[in-house]
Amino acid sequence: MPLAQIPLRIWRQRGQTFMFRGHAIRYWVAGQGEPLLLIHGFPTASWDWHYLWQPLAQRYRVIACDMLGFGDSAKPMDHAYSLLEQADLQQALLAHLNVKQAVHVLAHDYGDSVAQELIARHGEARIQIASCVFLNGGLFPETHRPVLAQKLLLSPLGWLLGRAFSRHSLVKSFHQIFGPRTGPTESELDDFWSLVQTHRGPRIMHKLIAYIPERRVQRDRWVQAMQRGEVPLRVIDGAVDPISGEHMVARYEALIPNPDTVLLPDIGHYPHTEAPALVLEHYLAFREAIAAPRRQMACS
Template sequence: MTSLTGIALDDWLSQNHSLIYRGHKVRYWCAGVGEPLLLIHGFPSGSWDWHYLWQSLAERYRVIAVDMLGFGFSDKPPRYAYSLLDQADLLQTVLQQLGVGDYHVLAHDYGDSVAQELLAREQSTPYCRLRSVCFLNGGLFPETHHPVRMQKLLMSPLGFLLGRLYRRENLAQAFGKIFGPATKPSEQELDGFWRMLAYNQGPRVMHRLIHYIAERRVQRDRWLAAMQCNRVPMRVIDGAVDPVSGAHMVARYRELIAEPDTVLLEGIGHYPQVEAPEQVLAHYLAFRQACTPAAIDEPVKKPA
């Protein structure tokens, strides 16, 4: 599927660090030197999603990835009030503890929404300045998000029961529908996705995490205003055939964002960093090369 050398999940785990956030253990990863780059994972997986890109990015930047609460190998408290805003608090806490000032973001799926919240806070967070944002497939606009059957069931009154019954075969079936036709996940990749989800009884909190879909609707106008009025360079790199947030989401982005910077990856689905990491890397590096200090300081035109 890819010529980039990924990282085996056990090797990935051996490199983790941890901190305590609101009484819960959170795992995170750091590598490289240079400008800090925060990688924000999606639902329902974790930071290992970035393993194909990790080494190449670490050769250029100080990369940081966090398994947010309820995800991956961090704690998954069963009664926690999970929210996108709280996850943004968590990431800012990690950055602050690592002594990060200016930073960049590369986000995917659920992580896109957390990145939107960080963007909305950008002007009010003096100790930590966001310098660029690159979004991979995600529900940037609620009106374009097409939830899969699993997500719809999790949002239903029986969502808690689905979590208790959720198995690896359910994950494989769901991922088979959202990946591109020629870039389906391998059994090894599915094993890794499942280990991230199943760790610490992850399926039991999926019905709580899924509230992010409703939270997106609440925050939609605030986040859109931040995207339209901010001075932070943005790019979307999107798998075009993703049924959840593919080409149709990019079309809406182009309607709402002035001078939109978008890249469509033909034949690629919802996980471009796994399905086509070489393409994502090339397009991301080109984006960063264009993000010179002069470009960052130049105000972005507001849409009419």
Template sequence: MTLNQWRQQGKFFQYKGFNIFYLDEGEGELLVLIHGFPTASWDWHKLWPELIKRYRVVCLDMIGFGFSDKPRDYDYSIFDQADLHQALLASLGINRFHLLAHDYGDTVAQELLARFQDWQAGKIADENGYVIQSLCLLNGGLFPETHRPLLLQKLLLSPIGKLISYLSNEGSVRKKLNAILAPDKQMSDGQWQDFWTLIRHNRGLEISHKLIRYMLERKINRERWVGALINSAVPVRLINGSLDPISGAHMVTRYCELVPENARDIVPLGQVGHYPQVEDPKAVLTAYLEFSRALTGG
């Protein structure tokens, strides 16, 4: 599948007056995919053909990402991205689903999990409730104390972040992205051009300093989002690229320290970096389908 075909298969819906790109294909139980920063739902395209054979799969480009609108004057936040997912699912009549998330999307998934727990505890009105049937996480900053951001990310979050957004170019962004992939799994020129097209679509680079604020949100809301994982009654699997310098093997060590032993389900991918679904989609698909079969006893 090409990026152009991906776009043609997608649709748009309105969220707060903005156009949001999404895909909805397949049949069966509902699986929601949540992408990371700074890319888009295209991150999942290598898994897509096999997943839609087994599930009804929904994914979107979050506001500020990919083919969705990227407003300049907008308060980007994890909470709003969770609202966005709820809005799409409600519009599709969906209230039960599995989650598969990566990077920034992990944090959105943690907030959705926290809301599910709030609903179970009676803190949220029934009309706003939904059921998360399972959660699978790829590399991401689950714990702010183990997150090791790139220099570019730190600069975007600094007082000169807006300037850095405008000064960033294709060469600098590609160099930073390749630095978090496994050495033998660097992107080809063609792969990179697809990612670059999505990043710069609708002048997306110019809002990078706004999107990166999620790193501060993780610290402020650590108790809520880490607590949601620690206290989860929902089955959770972690698939982790060990070579990731941002959230690789060192993050798994912290996961083992905090998550109760009887709740740990970890699949390390020893020769993979930050983007497992791009670097080794076959291994990710195998690990996810094993997790799914274990849930159903199939």
């Protein structure tokens, strides 16, 4: 049964605002129970999770924000954007909401890197992460295959490309990375573009793209944190994603002990919008699997 969409107009009405280092950040909270932090990707925003939002909120306390520079949050021009700062932002949001218990994480793309930083901080006793599930993302710089627009944004002319970035540019990029039969509708493309262009977002895209070289700097620290096995992990991955599809999962399986991976055939870079029911099924199965040992211990 298809999952219900939350129209962007309604989603925006449900958002709240808090201040992070002088910048207004939009965030969303729903449900009760164990906290589940949803971390979105580049170049979109937390509305990416709208198909999963209601089903997850029936089971957990779901929390998400548009990160600094994304969606409806502030997009300062004179700012050095950093994945480490975005991890600080996630922790600040949890503190704002008075979340003190261990947090489960579900992340995508750029958000995967933020989640990797949180897992590393878990090992440093700076936050408690109960589990993490990664959707398509560049977990390993050596397997990340950026599309042409990303390469150009990283070039010396990136600032010029960013200013020229349009709905047409977004559509062209998305057609490259979605599955062959699961691309976004024209209405969805309008909404994705609305989130990108709000607060003159294209002006800073060349600054946001600095996450790609930053991943290389942090690579060993993040991979070692995953290899320690302190946090239960699963990868749910759209197999035909040219950026971080089946080839990334193969690298994950080679590097991570006892890897837990799920490949979704014919699905691209945005599995949570392309095949949300499948993502939900595999996510809930993961949560059930990691909860079962705790129940057995409680009963013994």
